[in-house]
Amino acid sequence: MRADFGRDRRVVHHRAPQARNSRRLDHRPRVVIAGAGIAGLTAATGLAERGIAVEIIERRAHLGGRVGGWTDNLPDGTPITVNRGFHAFFRQYYNLRALLRRTDPQLHRLRAIDDYPLVDGHGRHDTFRRLPRTPPWNALAFAARSPTFPLHDLRRIDARAAAPLAAVSVPGIYDQLDHLDAETFLQRINFPATARHLAFDVFSRSFFAPPTQLSAAELATMFHIYFLGSSEGLLFDVPTSNYDTALWSPLRDYLSSHDVRIRTGATVTTVETGGDRAFRVREQDGRDSAADAVVLATDVTGLRAIVEQSPRLGDRAWRESIGQLRSAPSFLVYRIWLNKPVAPHRPAFLATGGLTPLDNVSVVNHYEQQARTWAESHNGAVLELHAYALPERRTPNQEHDIRARLRARLHDLYPETADAQILGEHLQWNQDCPLFGVGDHAHRPTVRTPHDGLVLAGDGIRIDLPVALMERAATTGWAAANALLTQWGLPGHDLYTVPTSGRNALLRRLATRYAAATSPAEDLR
Incomplete structure (x- = not known):
């Protein structure tokens, strides 16, 4: 699978570590991955392509984590598509793009956004x-x-x-x-x-x-x-349709073709060492399974919970590093379906500063096929408003106030929306992003852990490369797969980044x- 080098001739090629004592395996290793976000799906891809038996356990009903998508219904019963919020797929996200190329070699399911005002x-x-x-x-x-x-x-x-x-x-x-x-x-x-x-x-x-x-x-x-x-x-690209159809359903099919088993609506609670294989993974409903290796690719809250309930994992210093992980403040994603279109010149994405609580506005029907179809059939618009760094406490009055303030900001920026009727709305208030606070880097856990067969992946995991956000999740996913493949004498996967200095x-x-x-x-x- 060729890498996506983009335009930059100074992209840095990080070659996969050389496998030690390359040999024919006497059995097919089995790996359990907790989490089906970008990190977990990337790790699964890296392992499955080398013949490893993989099972992914995801607590949500959908894949993609914070880049997930699913379907819902408006009050009138009209089916709609919903995402966890707008994400920009920058051209220098080489390792994420390498994952997406598994099912879309030319990245036709991404389209360029021509400005980012x-x-x-x-x-x-x-x-x-x-x-x-x-x-x-x-x-x-x-x-x-x-x-x-x-x-x-x-x-x-x-x-x-x-x-x-x-x-x-x-x-x-x-x-x-x-x-x-x-x-x-x-x-x-x-x-x-x-x-x-x-x-x-x-x-x-x-x-x-x-x-x-x-x-x-x-x-x-x-x-x-x-x-x-x-x-x-x-400048960046965005998916041409909802995230589930553009990104994760094709990848699910790809992983299934490599014998990966994916279970959603299930939650890993503990990881124990020993037993028939190196680890035993237990779930909330009482189910458990044996594994030669485990990838913990959850958000930081989930990772802390698993480690707290698995007292034999790691050493004291490592467990303390997990315990010190923090989540960033809450954020809100507010999608609305209007009965009037916005002005044609409105950008697909507008970032704001000093307009609290609004951080950005997306005109979803300018780039996403399902939203465009709805907007054309209703002569309307589908907009998404984001508010970041909100108070942790959430009350009905506070939620109502923030929604009203977001709409007021929208009306100031896009006056044509002031008299539009809201035909439907979908609100998400979450707090599951890692906080990169002052002094956190020194104690942030890395991909490798005190156990050879236990690795971590995710955008909150430390990897000393110039990557961030979705690209950090993908990069740690490849690195987690590489760490396990190397132990088994199997070739890993190369990584690419912008210059490291x-x-x-x-x-x-x-x-x-x-x-x-x-x-x-x-x-x-």
């Missing part, structure tokens, strides 16, 4: 349309034409202090900046306040956390992945000098 509370607009592809010219051109980057403010930026931002090295950036929150770091480099909402808050809130709770190292890594580390640009030699030298001259203790004074 941003608007702030003062009505200022930014766009990524027609930017140069090559760093650092992409970032410089964005700043030069942006109304939020006044020249006199740019001159005030502390170039020495900002050097790590422009010359990220993974994992070294965590030694430099993980002790700071993103908000404090941006203040210390004198980054223009007017630009912060659009240039960085959008990135921060992509992690479902406000800048005061996000590690500055994670923010810098995001800046590297999407700006200065890649020539793929900030800054592309510009001068900026790298400045960053090195800054790191040598400034310690974390001094930075906190």
Whole structure:
């Protein structure tokens, strides 16, 4: 299966580890995977393609985790499609795209979004349309034409202090900046306040956390992945139909053709060592099964619960690292079906800054086939509104208030929706994304664990490569499969990423000098 290199000639090829003591297996290993999100499905693909017997156990009724999709009904009985929320499939998500190519070699089930406009509370607009592809010219051109980057403010930026931002090295950036929150770091480099909402808050809130709770190292890594580390640009693709039909149903069929068994609506509760094989996996309904290896690919809440109920797993330090994992604040996905269309020029996706509680608006019928069909038959529109970093406590009054505020923001941005009737609505309030907080990186668990046959995967798992969000989930999934395949003397799967360090030699030298001259203790004074 060929890799998707995109446009960037400096993509880094991470070759799969060499198998030790390659030999003919005396039996077919059996692996149980807890979780059918991107990480679990990727691990299953990597293992099944090498002949391993795989069973996936998923607590939800659908595949894809936080990128899942399913069907529902409007109050009038009309069937509708629903996703867990809009996701951008960036061109530099090489390892995720490698997974999707298993069932869609040319990625025809993805379509390009030609712009990613941003608007702030003062009505200022930014766009990524027609930017140069090559760093650092992409970032410089964005700043030069942006109304939020006044020249006199740019001159005030502390170039020495900002050097790590422009010359990220993974994992070294965590030694430099993980002790700071993103908000404090941006203040210390004198980054223009007017630009912060659009240039960085959008990135921060992509992690479902406000800048005061996000590690500055994670923010810098995001800046590297999407700006200065890649020539793929900030434009992205989206599935042409609902996630279940475009992505996961075809992959389910592909995995079934490789004898993978998938069970939904079942929850793994404990993992025990020993027995007929190396592990015994127990489920909430009392069912249990033996496995030669286990992949835990759940969200952080699920992982903590399994480890807490499996007292013989791991050692003290590892168990403590699992216990320290945190979930990001709650987020809301609010999809509405309107009886009037929006203006034709409205973008498929609009990001917002300083317009609390609204973080973005998607016109779903501009790119998703099922929503387009509904909108055309009703002369209407299907919109999706997101609100991130919400209070953990959820009450009916609070939910009603946030929905009303989201609609008010929508009416301000898209006035043609003000008198539209809502024919249906679907609300999701979740808190299952990992938090990348200050100082978390040092104790974050990695793919490998104290047990050779137990591995972790997911977007909350540490892997020292420049990847984030969905791409981190896919990358850890491949890495988990590789860790097990290597033990069995079987070939693994190669990985691809943007460069692991800054592309510009001068900026790298400045960053090195800054790191040598400034310690974390001094930075906190």
